[in-house]
Amino acid sequence: MVNNVDKEFITRGVRRCSTPRFVLWLAPWVALLLFGVYSAGLCLVKGLNQTNMDNRYAFGLWIFVDLTIIALGAGAFFTGFLLYILKFKELRSVINSAVVIGVVCYSGAMAALMVDVGQPLRAWFTFWYPNVHSMLTEVTFCISCYLAVLLIEYLPIVLKNRKLREVPGFLVFEFELHKLIYVLAGVGTFLSFFHQGSLGGLYGVLRGRPFAFREGIFVWPSTFFLFIISAAAVGPSFLILTTWLVEKITGKRLVKDRVFNLLARISGILLAIYVLAKTVDTLIWINRTSPALGFTASQYYDWKPFGTWILFAEIVLCGLVPALILLTPRLRARRAWLIPAAALACTGIALNRYVQTVQTMALPTLSFDKFLSYTPSWQETGTFLGVLAYGVIVYSFSFRYFRIFPEERELKTEARPRHEEEPALAGRF
């Protein structure tokens, strides 16, 4: 049974598991979070010697995780952009989930970054004495601003809680803030566009790392644009994946199939554009950029385990294949194809961020350099697991107490149709 006090906070008409069962679900995640806090605490108190990174290998698990979750969390800005600016009203049913995912991803990334940078008492130096020569400055500013925007966007979701809205001030503030949400969606899009791009640009400008260095337009290397397109492409796929996962865990139908279909179509189109752009970029890099810096592309793939398989996996297996599945109406209409395709797309982007971070650092660039290998320490892994647990806990709380999927109640009795029609607004894309 759901505890009576607990029930007062749960949205009317939706079923949630009993209070003890919810506590039981949270228990392992809380334990993991505590382990993460302990690991991060060690790094903050004792210093970065707790990690396996060093001056030569300065980007490790945390930066890879940051880049990946920031790309996966892009569903928040992109769904907001599609809903509030381009008026894809069907996405109303997933926007709250997208915002929660965004908050979790960005706040998790900020937390991991704070541990990575170290010196938490001087964290404000980043803003007060920014390094004008670092692309990370723009990234830090944009991510901080966007996290603030996301938290403001999350506020109406919290204040809409059944019990909280009994307080007149909360009810009215939520209502008034929601009316202005399109402004925040616009600002979020602007900020996301730049920080996703800057994160890519960060690698593209590394002239001393020919594996990562790219040419581009004006001051922006090609990776600037590739990161933006890939994040926009994978955001909807991650939203599909998380919604499906929540449906499976809770045993409920939360979103209409036509919404899944629309998200898949958007993701497929953008993923196809990304694969095309990435292919062109890779060909230019192999044939022009890299040779001009004195390296043939084959040299990068001589070092095991980073063989050419990784390039194939990134572009074809986790790029082209899911793009084709997501673009084929008959395939994306079936969960057996849709979910693996969305998972492949997410894996592809994670692989791309992994290659950009870990492979870039591992490869030798000077004649006396050696191929470096790196395995994260348990403190690094613990911090990462802590971020993961934090995400699950925040999402679980949000799902239990807030109206994350507005169509949940309506869908309680509807059987899933074999093939739902194409979304009415899909033709706009």
Add this chain to the structure above:
Amino acid sequence: MFPWNYGFHFGAASYIFLGAFYIVVLVVATTLLNALWRTKHSLSEGKVEDIRWHSDFHDLSAADRSCRHVLTGEFTSRECPHAFDCRQCETHAKLIALHPPVHAAEAEAEIFGMSFPLDRMYHRGHTWARPEADGTVTVGLDDLGARLLGTPDAVDLPRPGSRVQVNGTAFRIHKREANVRVLSPVDGEVVETGGPGRGFFLRVKPLSGPIDMRHLLRGSEVKPWLMRELERLQLALTMEGASVPSLADGGVPVSDIAAAYPRTDWDAVCGEMFLEP
């Protein structure tokens, strides 16, 4: 980077970066302050009930937001753009002028076995409003609403002297786990309330002039609306996992529907029927 930093000098990059950064901060801060200012303004103007209803209305399913003229078949589909306040609806005014609702000759009507007297007007949140000879209006729960709640466990009636407004909370009813607000069909000041034994009702005095009741259902509009409401009730019961009997001849809802479904989440059913999602 910033003018207060050592070694700072103005250049194109600092203009672009600082310009973009401060514009973003300014827009976000202005949006937040604007929302806070509007909140303060709305609270001081007593718009809480109005906002509560608009927020609830926004959360209703599209089918529940349908225009009253869909119920009568004048539209095949149309969402109400005025949150059930037809007093400000031009389309409603035109349609009423073209096809005024027919007033039935008999004083009392029995629709689907329930009592829906036609001497009064009905609100879609299951209340009625009956103008009295002294200029006041009596507000009560309609028969379907009363059958849904049976004998309430508790009713929170407003105090005489307090004000109610259209689509605001008239009173709250507690029944089993259900705790629902019942929407007021009219604006005015409460002059009398009926407690246990007398039936739960309010007598409302208009604040100025006669009470405008253009937004309420009347005459021939009541039956199609009620038919839709019974469908909604069936759907709500089904959603809560109750097995809903279906009789070829229709049947009549029992006087205490809640008692017939002891294991159903009655809060959810009442929330659905009283338009409080």
